[in-house]
Amino acid sequence: ATVQGGLRILEKLEAGVVLTGQEVKSAKLGGISLQGSYARPAKNEMFLLNAHIKPYQYAGKLEGYDPVQTRKLLLHRAEIFKLLSRTDALGATVIPLEAYVKKGKIKILLGLAKAKNKADKREAIKKKEADRKIRKIIAR
Numbered sequence: 001a002t003v004q005g006g007l008r009i010l011e012k013l014e015a016g017v018v019l020t021g022q023e024v025k026s027a028k029l030g031g032i033s034l035q036g037s038y039a040r041p042a043k044n045e046m047f048l049l050n051a052h053i054k055p056y057q058y059a060g061k062l063e064g065y066d067p068v069q070t071r072k073l074l075l076h077r078a079e080i081f082k083l084l085s086r087t088d089a090l091g092a093t094v095i096p097l098e099a100y101v102k103k104g105k106i107k108i109l110l111g112l113a114k115a116k117n118k119a120d121k122r123e124a125i126k127k128k129e130a131d132r133k134i135r136k137i138i139a140r
């Protein structure tokens with residue numbers, strides 16, 4: 001399990017995402033932000049919530065475009081059920097870790113994340129303090 005921020009990432013999974021043409025162009029130019037976003041299941045499908053894709057600058061007038069609208073994630077049914085069972089059993093959350101382009105398609109790397117426990121937090125603090133001491137010694 002890798003540690004990222006205040007979370008332990010237990011498992012990673014790649015998913016496609018349903019986007020409009022102008023959203024794809026904007027995402028390819030780096031106009032996508034996953035800060036504060038998460039994935040939720042609904043009716044045997046997975047959806048990405050709170051991901052911000054800014055409007056494509058050359059798209060002209062975009063009446064009613066919502067940059068943080070809910071977007072469908074493309075996963076196999078077995079992958080969705082596996083994530084659902086793991087989230088229920090472990091009390092974990094599905095969060096997007098990064099967005100990238102693969103063969104011209106926008107992909108989202110999903111992580112099954114669980115909050116750090118006290119031992120993990122203490123370990124992280126010890127590691128930071130050790131790194132700080134090493135940098136201090138080297139700086140002399």
